[in-house]
Amino acid sequence: MADYHLEASWNPVEGGSGRLTLTLFNLSSEPLSGFSLAYRSPTRIADTHVCDGASMRRQVASFHEFLPPEGLSIPAGGRWRFTVEGLADEPKHRTDGIKSACLTLGDGRRVAVGFGDLMLEGRDGGMAPPLLPPGQIEEPYALLPWPLSLGLKAGDLPSVLYPAEKTRPDAIKALSLLLALYQRLYPGEPAPFSLAAVKGGRAIRFVTESSIAAFAYELRFSAREIVLSSADAAGRHYGLISLAQLLHGARADRDVFKFPNFGTIADQPHHGWRGCHLDVAGQFYPVADVMRLIDILAWNKLNIFHWHLTDDEAWRLEIKAYPELTEASAKRRLDEALVPDFGDGQDARIGHYTQDDVRRIVAHAASLHVEVVPEIDIPGHSTAALSALPDLVDRQEPPDSYRSPQGYASNALNPAVEFTYEFLGKVFDEMVALFPGEYVHIGGDEVAEGAWLSSPLCKTLMEREGLAGTAALQSHFLKRIKTMLSERGKKLAGWNEVSRGGGVDRDGTLLMAWEKPDVGLALAEDGYDVVMSPGQVYYLDMAQSEAWAEPGASWAGFTPPERSYAYEAEAELPEALRDKIRGIQACIWSGNVASRAHFNRLVFPRLPAIAEAAWTPLTRKDWDRFAAIVRMWPVL
Template sequence: MSYRLDLTVIEQHDHQSRFALTLHNLTDRPLDGWALHFTFGRWISADTLTVGSLEQVGSYCILKPDADAVLAPNSHFYTEFNVGTSPFTLFDDGLLDAFISTAAQDSFITPLPVEVTTINLHAANSERFNTPLPAAKAINLIPEPQTLQRLEGYFRLTQHTAITQAHEAAAGSCRWLQQELQTLLHEPLPVRDKGNITFQHCAQMTEGAYHLLIEQEHIWLQAGSEAGFAHAVSTLLQLIPVKPSHQAQAAYALPMVEVQDAPHYGYRGFMLDCARHFHGIERVKFLLDQLARYKFNTFHWHLTDDEGWRVEIDAYPELTRIGAWRGPNEAIVPQFTTISQRYGGFYTKQDIRDVIAYASDRGITVIPEIDIPGHCRAAIRSLPDLLVDPQDRSKYRSIQGYTDNILSPALKGTYTFLTNVLDEICELFPAPYVHIGADEVPAGVWTDSPACHALMEEHGYTDPKELQGHLLRFAEQHLASKGKTMMGWEEATDGDKVSKDTVIFSWRSEEAGQKCAQAGFNVVMQPAQYTYLDLAQGFSADEAGVDWAGKLPLDHVYSYRPLADLPQDDPAHQRIKGVQGALWCELVNNQSRFEYMLYPRLLAVAEIGWTAPENRSWPDFKARLNGQLTYLDKVGINYRRCE
């Protein structure tokens, strides 16, 4: 490598740290008129640089040396700066990516590659956190069912097995089972008038409940709903051994069991961020396979953010032509990783229809998230004529380091944009919900805008936060006119304008969710401290992930019990509709890391949502998890090893 970049911690305090940055020229040629481009997950105090000047947009930084500075061969450039941050504990806190440009490239940048070394932390490295697992049980279902009775004997699953023609409520589950069994048996399983796998519709069974009976000659899957049949299939699939009992005949010996089961929470979700890093359709479908296997019933698809717009909108082709891509020569500057090249992608409407159908067969509802009024930089950069108010002089900086990512509630174009986008989203997604984000609108926004001042005066608003409520109320009412219920992060309640029909997702803390539930909102609990799977899984510096909400090892995930400290007779419990895990993807840009962050913690989230707290046991879960690892190995999932 011709150039190397080092970052070293000089000193650390509770809320302020000082760093040294060194760029090495390892070539035999001088570097003239250069600029260093790098990404860093914290906001650098540019006025503290000892040498050079810095511009920063989000994580993307451009550092230029003093005028006419030349980096001689086999020499280095050195500067120091401050960051308002607590002490770093992870290598992932360091520089993410870098390249060099030269003055001759001002019109079109041709990046020169730079090797980024691991940050030199000003702290000792902790030992790796392990979770020793006891021996696996004979049957290892996750989530733990309400009742499981082991019977004597086995059912032999072979190419001669057939499925009885299914009730219409089981049609999707039947297709899913056929696909899974074809992979195992290497040929399609026939559907006949009379087979030895039978879906039985029992109208009296509650939503999501199922009964599974495996006998020596027959398998019965009983449910009263599409969801119940999907759950029965997920349990059946987990009972199929990883290896056939007779390799030549591809015969699998399933233990004879009787399972009676139903979910604890009606909503059991998982959110995937596809805006920060784009995840292709096959990756999404493989995730859906695992979500269904472990009885999640909702896929929350985070499709838009500052760093990328991922959903095709016919009314505004610019959103994907411009907003889906970032890079050194794009309208949207690079962020996070892969910064030296054009990076991005988006889902066509047909892609999304395929995912929705695929998820539906597996009992999963797909809920889109179109984030407003914050996290809108990709949209604003794509449609400046529609979404930029040139008279707005407000000064703000979002937590991610953007000064231009908030929609204006006083622009007519904002409402035109929302109407057209939400109309297409409502038509595309059959789910009864649309998530509109509403989080992380920074202080200072809309404070120096004549149009916003006029809007406040017109409606008698006294706090700029009320403008957020004004805009969200418009979105809520428009979605309602399309037969949809609005969902939002807990900040959707800011400005006190949305109705109690809006479903709130609590992410900042358990207490925030409790407050919203006690205020009368239906709530999905998603506190980062227990459910954000982008958080590091241990305490050693080489653990992948972030730690702004703390470290999140497997046992801490499993320990979560929503509103456990609240008396059981408190009506707020009735407002808790379920739980949700999440994977934010600022640092997740490949399949290996994607899986490493998810597994095995995803299985713990699954049990939190499905199994009643009084029926959960950490030692028992660990044993069952050990039994599940053979499946994760078989399908090639790169999970974090427990020991």
């Protein structure tokens, strides 16, 4: 048990942001004096605020440090309470409170501080509703996403499925990969596949059929065998996943779900890009967790893993040319330039991915027909890189000349510093060798309005190139970046702000519409290929109800699973522009993920819901059926 504990409560006030009350309990046997208190919270205190009973020493984004009144001593068993009025963000949920806390004692030692949820004063916050209805099925087959076409008759449950005689080695290997996937996801369950024939099982006969569309498959069932037809390895892979799902459901709930012994399934994905993004900068996820998430994506027939590797909080990718990036930013402490932030306790987690880690993860994903799209977030969200490599900074620019929406000072790579391009060229060289996919995601989001305008180097650049304003400077920067990527055989992907200030060449560019749904329409009209990822429906860090008790963020409102399931990205677009929609993507941001339990509460069942929206046409979706099946699906 911690010797110190911090409680926080919020009292809403009509017409204002309310009052935050913080109480530090001294549970130790000694008096406490000569200390400072630091904590992280997404409820940031505004520049203009009133603090009663303490003084704020420092604030960096969500990091806050307070000093007690001079001479204060908290006796053993006593407490210190102070209040703050003037918040930058009004809290909406219990998880908007303390994320981590510590004391710095007079002798320099740092001591962890326990903490609880943010308490709501003076009103009822409501109760968190159930995320799913009871569920109801008309056809007794456990398949997610639901297939394009299905006509089946249930029969006896086979003991196992195995390859028919004379099956080609490549098909047997594909079966073995699916067997291993299932055993990782459901380690306590009997195997759905055997590589050898088993009496009482049913044979799978693999057929290559060139007339079947790419990524599609057909399954024909009889009491004697199952015929899996596809034109390519991806279609075969998806067909095997469907067989594993059917057998899993029929075993897990025999009263409800059955296995077919007659009929057909004809299936193919609705969207080509069926993605899931994971932010590992705000919080580090061990390699095993990343690989398990990729397993879950594969089980849900998602095919893109968008890996957000850098941000203000940390740079998580080993770059051999610049070891300082991970040395400085993956290890964050109070006395360093990068203070502890989301996901870090007082002894900030040390975490980054070595290039060998990356190779393992990329190979693992490829074996499951999942492409890894790496992201380094530039030019904004670059506090970690700027802290590690001071030569990236225009030293004549005032250090706090602008602030990002998250509160970071001067956090964007400078387009007029030539070392910026030398640095990124070496980064791209190493990334190209690690990631074989066609895209590198370069971020491009949330550069603060007014960024670089106080930089003498940028003023000279703007005069020389005839540029006006931050957006035009970013466009100039990103055009150079796109050329650098093209020279290395890669295409540019980015967030929707890449289009601002003139944007970049539309050819070979893919943009993700995250701010709101109609941004996707505007991008498509402007000639860009688009992945729809609006925060209002596909951001899995958003709370799932407006109840105070529900965990999650709130900037995009709240998103119950049914809303994520029902949303149709194409519905916003006229017919003539629908071919510009490449697909859809869920996004997992780490700011509100305090534990494995929080992760699973926020991500599931919304991730499988988005997976079905990506694969299954609107006319084939059924929320009650989805709710009945998804309860059996794996979580992290």
